[in-house]
Amino acid sequence: MSAEEFKAQGNAAFAAKDYEKAIDSFTKAIEVSPTPNHVLYSNRSACYASLKKYEEALKDAEECVKINPTWAKGYNRVAAAEYGLEKLDDAKKSYEKALELDPSNAMAKSGLDAITDAKMAEGDPTMGMAKIFSDPNLIDKLKANPKTAELMKDPALVEKVKKLRTNPASLSTDMFTDQRLMTVLAAILGVDMSGAPPAPEPTGSAEPAAADVEMKDAEPAKTAEPVPEPAPEPVKDSKVEADGYKAEANALYKQKKFDQAIELYNKAWETHKDITYLNNRAAAEFEKGDYDAAIQTCKTAVEEGREMRADYKLVAKSFARIGNSYLKKDELKLACEFFEKSLTEHRTPEVLNKLRATEKEAKKREAESYIDKDLAEKARLDGKEAFTKGDWPGAVKAYTEMIKRDPSDVRGYSNRAASLAKLMSFPDAIRDCETAIKLDPTFVRAYIRKANAELAIKEYRKCLETLAGAREAELKNNSTANLNEIESLTQKANSLRFAPLDGETYEETMARIQKDPEVVQILSDPVMQTILQQAQNNPAALQEHMRNPDVSRKIMTLMAAGIIRTR
The missing domain is CATH 1.10.260.100 (434 Repressor (Amino-terminal Domain))
Incomplete structure (x- = not known):
């Protein structure tokens, strides 16, 4: 389950006053949340406070303000826990911090009044x-x-x-x-005792949807309890009317009657200020194909949402819809910018995947727009000149430019590999050669340069495999121009592979060689056993078998290992 799903469970348990279950759900939400979420710690703090576990409540509240030090409600949580622990001076400072961030914060004002009353009670047992x-x-x-x-x-x-x-x-x-x-x-x-006390005003019990709002505040437990944050206001007639317009508009949207839907979403927004209506209107404009209108509507939603402190998820949705609109307009840079803004507000896999795909496409287009074969040839000549002069960094720079101008030309990668090898950057040289071989499996020069780099870093077995590939590519090209170089490198690699180690005796060397996995595999091959037996009786027969490339490679390996001796 996701963090949001656990959070919804916690909200439901809290509403049912099952605080232990709510704590368990919020704990699981915290554990699976991809990034630290201040709201989850705030909610769990409220649960602990409801159970009068003020130490735990304070710990979570402090973590909440650590994650988001600009959120006034977090300091209310801290203050409520401190109040429960009878740390009145600390609670007063925390409520004052909440008011500093949000001067209209009702809970902080009520909390300060409660602290003042508590202090008066401490100083005057007769209460005045x-x-x-x-x-x-x-x-x-x-x-x-x-x-x-x-x-x-x-x-x-x-x-x-x-x-x-x-x-x-x-x-x-x-x-x-x-x-x-x-x-x-x-x-x-001065109290009039002649009449009956006025009836209490209704408090209302409208409960916002759990998916769209943060959990309500827990009623702070008390020694002399601070005033709890007010319950949600009763649903106003304007909200009911606006939701009615929204429901009609949703039905029209599904019928693809976008103009009529937009008109009703406008009425909903004018009746009651909730940016959900603006987001819905933007969705209709988007489906209609009026992307500029959708962008402007969402920008208005963001501005209005900031003013009314709307849920960050709604603001994130506005930014994401702007990004989608720019994507439809094929303005990838702007699309990426607004996808990033959406993720800053609220991180969702859907928007993250869109951002990555858009960035990838933008990068691809940028590379494609840079391609110019004529400029690639000029860069190749510049690289050749720098290489001839021994200016290896200059050669690398020129060949890099050549690759950007024409990524399909294998010579750019092969030539840059040769320059990187001169700079002793063998791993990078090997990667360039592998790219060249992938582009053109018959480009023998890339094999040879890769083998030389592998030889330099003592990767002898990989070097021999690369040279086998070079030999095969040369034969496919119906050429023998590079065979001598390939055979020479093969002998060198084999020789170095089986050379005695420092301080190693001949017997120790042979014992090590005979345990080599490749040598063991060759000697256990029934075909090779037959060939070796024939060679003992008729050495000239070995030359006949050498015409087979696979057999030739194995015989060369055994010769290098000293298993076969020609003299």
């Missing part, structure tokens, strides 16, 4: 009651107040009010035994 009852004229004021005048005729109640001056903390106990004190307290505070 001492100051209220310290007024020396309090009794006279209560007797003059129409709401308490009748009550204050009772000397017992007057004595209770006077007692509160010296011991305001007893108010909570006294109000249970004499509820008249509630009326007295309301009069002091």
Whole structure:
């Protein structure tokens, strides 16, 4: 499963208050996420806070702001965890950091208010009651107040009010035994106790789709709990109306009635500002073939999305659609630019594959546009001149230009290989020769240059294989011009391959040679065993067998190894 799928499971579990399951899902999402995702750590922090596991909540929240230090909600998570750990000063700083990033952040404002109340409670166990009852004229004021005048005729109640001056903390106990004190307290505070309390306003329960929004905040656990982030606002009539237009437009889109769909997507956008409607309108413009309009619509979606802090996935979709539009316009460079912007917002395999394919095509076209056979020939002559003068770097540069101007000419790779060999860059020389051989398997000079490079780095067996290929290519060309050079290199490679190592005795050398895999394979070949037996009785018969290229190679190997001696 992908990180997004695990995240969706976590959101569902969180909504069901199954915090342990939510933690497990978010943990799996973090593990499979291709890049560190601050939202996943934020969500898991909320789960830990809901379980009052504040240490774990703080650890995840700190990881969240480490990944994205510009995200205000991350600092709210840090503050909530610090509050749960009763680190009020630290929590205050974290909420202030959130407001610094997002001055309108409601959760940070509520959190700071909660911290202020908590600090007041720490400093004044009477919660401010001492100051209220310290007024020396309090009794006279209560007797003059129409709401308490009748009550204050009772000397017992007057004595209770006077007692509160010296011991305001007893108010909570006294109000249970004499509820008249509630009326007295309301009069002091200016609260009208005559009517019923107003009914609470509906909070709404509209739940955004899990695929389009980040998980809602967990209710912060508390010692004196900070105010949780507000629940989602009720679905407004404008959103319902806009979604209605969108549904109609989607149906028209499927019917390929793009102009009518675009008109309804416009109505949806004008009714309620959600860049999903703009992205959908751009999709219709794209299918209609109006790529410029689609690009402009998506650019508007990006600008508006930034203003309203839209989901980064929606912004990524806008950038991707711009990239697709430029791709249709065959403007590959711009297409790559906007695919990269989309991946910066949200990385998806689909957009990544499009970027790679577009980059590959752009590179191919750039190379093709550079091809010019006349300029390739000029570069070849420049390279030849530099090589003759012993200017090996200059020769490499010229032959590189020749290859760019005409990648199909094998001479460019072969000649550059010769120049690279002079610079002792044998692996690069071998790669150039292999490219030349792939382009033209009968180009013998590339085999010979490759064999020389392999000989230089003591790759004797590979060298011999390359020379066998050179011999075969020479015979296909019905030529003998290079055979002597090929045979000479073969003998040299074989000789060096089986030469004694430093400090090695003859017996040790022969013992090592006889364990060589190729020598063992040749000696165990029934055909070769028959040939060797014939050669013992009639040495001249060996010359007849040498006409077979495969047998000749094996006999040359045994001669080099000292298994066959001609004298």
